[in-house]
Amino acid sequence: MKFIGAGARPGRPLVDHDSVLTIPNLLTIVRFMGVPLFMWLVLARHEYGAGVIVLAVMAGTDWIDGYIARRFDQASKLGRVLDPIADRLALLAVAATLVIAGVVHWLYLAALVVPDAVLLVLTLSFFHGHPDLPVSVVGKVRTGLLLLGTPLLVLSRLDTGAADQLFAAAWVVLGLGLVGHWVAAYNYFWAILRKGREQKQHDGGHG
Numbered sequence: 589m590k591f592i593g594a595g596a597r598p599g600r601p602l603v604d605h606d607s608v609l610t611i612p613n614l615l616t617i618v619r620f621m622g623v624p625l626f627m628w629l630v631l632a633r634h635e636y637g638a639g640v641i642v643l644a645v646m647a648g649t650d651w652i653d654g655y656i657a658r659r660f661d662q663a664s665k666l667g668r669v670l671d672p673i674a675d676r677l678a679l680l681a682v683a684a685t686l687v688i689a690g691v692v693h694w695l696y697l698a699a700l701v702v703p704d705a706v707l708l709v710l711t712l713s714f715f716h717g718h719p720d721l722p723v724s725v726v727g728k729v730r731t732g733l734l735l736l737g738t739p740l741l742v743l744s745r746l747d748t749g750a751a752d753q754l755f756a757a758a759w760v761v762l763g764l765g766l767v768g769h770w771v772a773a774y775n776y777f778w779a780i781l782r783k784g785r786e787q788k789q790h791d792g793g794h795g
Contacts, residue, residue, distance in 0.1 A: 603663060610662040612653035612671075619674045622646040623681045630685050636746055640739045646678055647735040669718050675731050676704060682738055691745060699766050703773030710777065714784030721779050730768030737761035 607613075626642045629635045653671065657663040683697045711719050740758035744751045 603661070604665045604668050605661075605663065607662070607664045608666055610657070610664055610667065611660075612657040612662050613664060613667050615649040615653035615656075616667060616670045616674045619646050619649050619678060622649075623678055626682060627685045630689050630742075636742050640742050643682070643735070643739040643742065647732075647739070650675060650731070650735065668720070672723060679731070679734055679738075680704070686738075686741070691741060696762070696766075700769060703770055707773060707776055707780065710780050710784075714780060714787065719780050719783060721776065721783065724772055724775055726768055726775060727772040730765055730772050733761050733765030733768060737765055 622642050622645060626639050626646075629639045629642060650671075653667070657667060680697070680700055683692065683700055686692045687694050687697050711717075737758050737760075740754055740761060744754035744758055748754070
């Protein structure tokens, strides 16, 4: 089974419907709810094991909602906007939590925030809202690597007897994820510029 684009039906184009109450959208909401739960478990309770379970559920819903949307024709315009926001919120909030907990250095959070901040400013200057760009393969792989590396890093805080190995594996995966994060940001940067300029030319031609 393929992980990227899983559930897609050959010869059936993916159509974004106007539906709101869909299973993929509900799973995305679950992902939103997992963020404060993870923060509470790690910062207030110091329950790293339970935090890993929450992260695993969040990562699972990220794949499952995409599969259901493609397989059962439940893609929606709302989901197209909410899904990447949920992914980004999860990655940034979890990183901030781990910085506060002393698990990672603040530079890790900065490496995530800086490209997103640049893209946000560029997006707002051109579109004053969501740019409605398709998620790239690099972006999907990046998200998957970061969602995999984070629980490995949290697991390294547990007394499992393999803390050093888990720590090393986590940073190999997170390092690849950060490289993908910057590559995806670079590609989105130019995609936003192109679409923004085309939209301005289109609006100017009809002015």
